[in-house]
Amino acid sequence: MSPSFSRREFIASGTALAAGIVVPGWAEIFQSGPDVDAVRAEAADEALAQAAKLGASYADIRVNRYRRESIATRERQVQNVSRSASYGMGLRVLVNGAWGFAASHRVDAATARTLAGQAVAIAKANAALAARKVVLASADTVKATWTSAFTRDPFDVPIDTKLAFLMKLNETALAVPGVSFVSSQLLLVDEHKYFASSEGSRITQRLVRTYPQFTTTAADRARGDFQTRPVVDRAKLVGYEYVEDYPWLQDAEQAGHEVVEKLKAAPVTPGRYDIVVDPSQLFLCIHESVGHSTELDRALGYEANMAGTSFLKPGDAGTRRFGATIVNLVADRSQPGGLATTGYDDEGVKADKWSLVRGGMFVDWQTTRELAPLVGQQRSHGCLHSDNWASVPFPRMPNVSLQSASTEVTRDELFSGIKRGLFIEGRGVSSIDQQRYNFQFGGAVIREIRDGRLGAMVKDAAYQSRTPEFWASCDGIGGPASYRLWGTSADGKGEPGQTNAVSHGCPPARFRQVNVLNTAGSS
Amino acid sequence: MLSRDEALTLCETVLAHARAAGAEDAVVSVASEVAAHARFADNRVTTSGRSEDLTITVTVWVDKRRGATSGNDASAAALGQLAGEAVQIARISPVHREYVPTLGPLEYPDSRGFVDATADVDVAARAVALQDVLRTCREASVSGAGVHTTNASATAVATANGNRRYFRASEAACSITARTEDGTGSGYYAGDHFDVRQVDAAQIARQAVEKAVRSRDPKPIEPGTYPVILEAQAVADLMGFLVGALDARSADEGRSAFSAKDGKTRLGESMFDTRLSLHSDPMHAELPGIPATDEGIPAERITLIRNGVLERLTYPRFWAADRKQTPTPGPTNFIVESATPLTPLPEMIKGLARGLLISRFWYVRLVDPRTIVLTGLTRDGLWWVEDGVIQRPVRNLRFNQSVLAMLAPWNVEAIGPSVRRSPFMVPPLRVGAFTFTSISDAI
Numbered sequence: 001m002s003p004s005f006s007r008r009e010f011i012a013s014g015t016a017l018a019a020g021i022v023v024p025g026w027a028e029i030f031q032s033g034p035d036v037d038a039v040r041a042e043a044a045d046e047a048l049a050q051a052a053k054l055g056a057s058y059a060d061i062r063v064n065r066y067r068r069e070s071i072a073t074r075e076r077q078v079q080n081v082s083r084s085a086s087y088g089m090g091l092r093v094l095v096n097g098a099w100g101f102a103a104s105h106r107v108d109a110a111t112a113r114t115l116a117g118q119a120v121a122i123a124k125a126n127a128a129l130a131a132r133k134v135v136l137a138s139a140d141t142v143k144a145t146w147t148s149a150f151t152r153d154p155f156d157v158p159i160d161t162k163l164a165f166l167m168k169l170n171e172t173a174l175a176v177p178g179v180s181f182v183s184s185q186l187l188l189v190d191e192h193k194y195f196a197s198s199e200g201s202r203i204t205q206r207l208v209r210t211y212p213q214f215t216t217t218a219a220d221r222a223r224g225d226f227q228t229r230p231v232v233d234r235a236k237l238v239g240y241e242y243v244e245d246y247p248w249l250q251d252a253e254q255a256g257h258e259v260v261e262k263l264k265a266a267p268v269t270p271g272r273y274d275i276v277v278d279p280s281q282l283f284l285c286i287h288e289s290v291g292h293s294t295e296l297d298r299a300l301g302y303e304a305n306m307a308g309t310s311f312l313k314p315g316d317a318g319t320r321r322f323g324a325t326i327v328n329l330v331a332d333r334s335q336p337g338g339l340a341t342t343g344y345d346d347e348g349v350k351a352d353k354w355s356l357v358r359g360g361m362f363v364d365w366q367t368t369r370e371l372a373p374l375v376g377q378q379r380s381h382g383c384l385h386s387d388n389w390a391s392v393p394f395p396r397m398p399n400v401s402l403q404s405a406s407t408e409v410t411r412d413e414l415f416s417g418i419k420r421g422l423f424i425e426g427r428g429v430s431s432i433d434q435q436r437y438n439f440q441f442g443g444a445v446i447r448e449i450r451d452g453r454l455g456a457m458v459k460d461a462a463y464q465s466r467t468p469e470f471w472a473s474c475d476g477i478g479g480p481a482s483y484r485l486w487g488t489s490a491d492g493k494g495e496p497g498q499t500n501a502v503s504h505g506c507p508p509a510r511f512r513q514v515n516v517l518n519t520a521g522s523s
Numbered sequence: 524m525l526s527r528d529e530a531l532t533l534c535e536t537v538l539a540h541a542r543a544a545g546a547e548d549a550v551v552s553v554a555s556e557v558a559a560h561a562r563f564a565d566n567r568v569t570t571s572g573r574s575e576d577l578t579i580t581v582t583v584w585v586d587k588r589r590g591a592t593s594g595n596d597a598s599a600a601a602l603g604q605l606a607g608e609a610v611q612i613a614r615i616s617p618v619h620r621e622y623v624p625t626l627g628p629l630e631y632p633d634s635r636g637f638v639d640a641t642a643d644v645d646v647a648a649r650a651v652a653l654q655d656v657l658r659t660c661r662e663a664s665v666s667g668a669g670v671h672t673t674n675a676s677a678t679a680v681a682t683a684n685g686n687r688r689y690f691r692a693s694e695a696a697c698s699i700t701a702r703t704e705d706g707t708g709s710g711y712y713a714g715d716h717f718d719v720r721q722v723d724a725a726q727i728a729r730q731a732v733e734k735a736v737r738s739r740d741p742k743p744i745e746p747g748t749y750p751v752i753l754e755a756q757a758v759a760d761l762m763g764f765l766v767g768a769l770d771a772r773s774a775d776e777g778r779s780a781f782s783a784k785d786g787k788t789r790l791g792e793s794m795f796d797t798r799l800s801l802h803s804d805p806m807h808a809e810l811p812g813i814p815a816t817d818e819g820i821p822a823e824r825i826t827l828i829r830n831g832v833l834e835r836l837t838y839p840r841f842w843a844a845d846r847k848q849t850p851t852p853g854p855t856n857f858i859v860e861s862a863t864p865l866t867p868l869p870e871m872i873k874g875l876a877r878g879l880l881i882s883r884f885w886y887v888r889l890v891d892p893r894t895i896v897l898t899g900l901t902r903d904g905l906w907w908v909e910d911g912v913i914q915r916p917v918r919n920l921r922f923n924q925s926v927l928a929m930l931a932p933w934n935v936e937a938i939g940p941s942v943r944r945s946p947f948m949v950p951p952l953r954v955g956a957f958t959f960t961s962i963s964d965a966i
Contacts, residue, residue: 077617077619077620077621078589078616078617078619079619079621080589080591081589081590081591081612081616082582082590082591082592082593082612083591083592083593083608083612084592084593084594085592085593085594085595085596086576086594086595087595087596088576088595090572090574092572098567098568099568099569099570099571100571100572101570101571101572101573101574102572102573102574103572103573103574103575103576104574104575104576105575105576105577105595105596118573119572119573121646122561122571122572122573122646123571125571125646125647125649125650126561126568126571126650128650128654129563129567129568129650129653129654129657130567130568131565131566131567132565132567158615159612159615159616160615163616163617180776180777180778181776181778217778219776219777219778220777221777221784221785221786222784222785223784224777224782224783224784224785224893225893226777226778226782226892226893228778300564300565301564301565301666301668301702302564302565302569302668303564303668304564304666304668304700304702304709305564305668305669305670305698305699305700305711306670308885308902308965309702309966311964311965390558390574390576391574392570392571392572394570429888429889429890429898430888431886431887431888431898431899431900431921432886433885433886433900433902433919433921433963433964433965434885434886434900434902434965435964435965435966436965437963437964437965438900438919438921438961438962438963438964438965440898440921440923442890460891462890462898464921464960464961466964494562495560495562495670495672495698496558496560496670496672515961517923517960519890519891519896519898519923520891520893520894520896521890521891521893521894521895521896521923521924521925521927521928
């Protein structure tokens, strides 16, 4: 099957629309030019100057504009084509060792002065409560421009081309006998970020994300049963070339066959299994059990009321075993295509790459300028992020990935020697406790492994384990050729809640004697 | 925030631009919002801020083709561009098969859930309140973490067919987690109200501290099926999954817990304990809702579950038209109540021979939509009760449990008085069987 399709194919399918101008113009704020840039710089400078005048020892401001395009379909119809744009600025100030923040959708010098007054008043009110003053790790003064890598700007692609892609995707899945429903979406995100600090940094960045997704459903109306098979979560920091180059139609057809097979699959027999976890599922396990447990703000209790703390303690770096000696986990904000990849973080620290777990030992944290000094480090690893100009920046996860084996190890080699096991692919239900010990993950497609070979599909299965034991039970990791990067576009954390897009790379990996549940219920 | 006149004038301007650009039907909404928060941990404020924003959304139809745009720039040029762009998108989109003409003029009562005190929160007063909270934590030798939030919004909507509406809403909330210094005890408590003056941070802190101290040094018990008492917070943590399944379309399409065999739904079935009812009421004194659905249908008091019977599934306008039903005038909130005399929480504990008392749940996810099986974990206070007395704290547990089975006629033993946990009013419950599958070491 063709990995993509042309406009001609779309027209031939009978779904085509009237030809003509197909890329409506975007609002003026996205026509980046000297006028817009000058107003933005003037507002930022005014906010920083006013904050200093009112007593701030440090201040930074993010003047950001975002645009999103979303197309949603179900079966043979388009549900929604929408675009949104947002522009505004958020000022953060440090006064007497306490933070204050104020933000507005108005970007001009007068509003900048108002925000400085509001942010300083908030900081002063809170400084009285501070048992400890905030101290920032030093950072370089940066003047830079950075743009994420893409070859085709998705906002320049005609809307009918995008509609055609989704309708063809749906048609392909619906062509499989037994598929009842399919929904698909294309979400495109464009962030234009401007950062200025009282230390003199001035950074302009642009990040482009492309996020196609679909879900197939098979319903057996007579029995009152149904199953779904979602696509692997595939958002990436790339352009529209991702839609054109990846074999989406092949994926849709496979999803159709798998959801029909799933409806007829035998329920899993609960028990202990050796499991091989595909990158399409393991990325999520890494996210929850490694990504969140190595956030220093959690270990220090900053997230105790919401996301929780961590089983790792602030003094554990360099002294605590995390998993088997073959396990190496790396944090990287410069990884190509990674959703958390950036040039500079939201306090102007250059993208970094560092080890979190080396040879199975936990060796380092995710940090920001505020957090690094609290574990005796001189420099931040650059993990500060805000999901909007209106949101207070706080520590967020970089891309956290499992390194592949140094030599080639295939998936079949990981299966060999397994008498009774399961191969788990795709995103299923995930849940983990507030210190990141106890987790439970499902999968989109789960098959038996019998005597080293892949067998029949099973349903209603989830694996459940405890982070240290799970990573200690890892005795096989795929080689470089099997490494894949998947991501999640909406990782929640903080109060008020913010979302973060982040990717995790990994090869498939084998884990011994993991507890598997049958999750089907009865009413 | 924008006044009624300001917001509706903006709507009219965008509508005029949309019509001029060729829109045959259109709906415009203008929402202005202000939000403030103070977050604390490690016995100090960690982040605190205030933000204001405006969202202008326009959806248009041209030859039943639909286009939608939104932005936050209210300048004259931007409003025209927003409408023009929506029309351009509509012109190149396929026919919107679920198009239903926008609403005409309708009467709406004023929303009851707004107060100025929440919209214009006093930052200094909030700092004093949090100082009390942190003092309470320090005096009890616990580490306090939490957040105080206030949000207010004003939303105006105008349609090309003459519908005009404007509602304001406010919401204040405070939640606190107290952790003992030895790291073996943790307690959480929360409260919310549309009037910030009704959110008692000091009382919330005392409850959280008491739970932290009482939960120190928990011991493990075997996972299994136990009788449990769910505090109101724990019930609220599960309730979203039940109300999320009340959509008629999913049930009609055979992919919901309320779908039945042979293409039918479970409407009219006695699925829940006969004392349980679930209704929505925009005029509820404690938990007022916006008096209109998102689509603009004037909201009324509606009953979804009456005395254990699934009485109503919700029909948005398109699905109602498709199925020859009336669009559902709600829900805008969810009120779970008992029809019989209530059993306060202390009485529930006294009446429990052997079982668990659960404060709240965490990371709850839908495992099996066919029976609303959820998984998640207990958190911040779990105790073993025996002979009507709380005996000792126990280690947290992971559950895998169907909500339908939890609320089934054979399982509910006692129902308490409902409390506000927005968007729910929920009671504490005692149920006969609740299934836990593993132990969590998390505190």
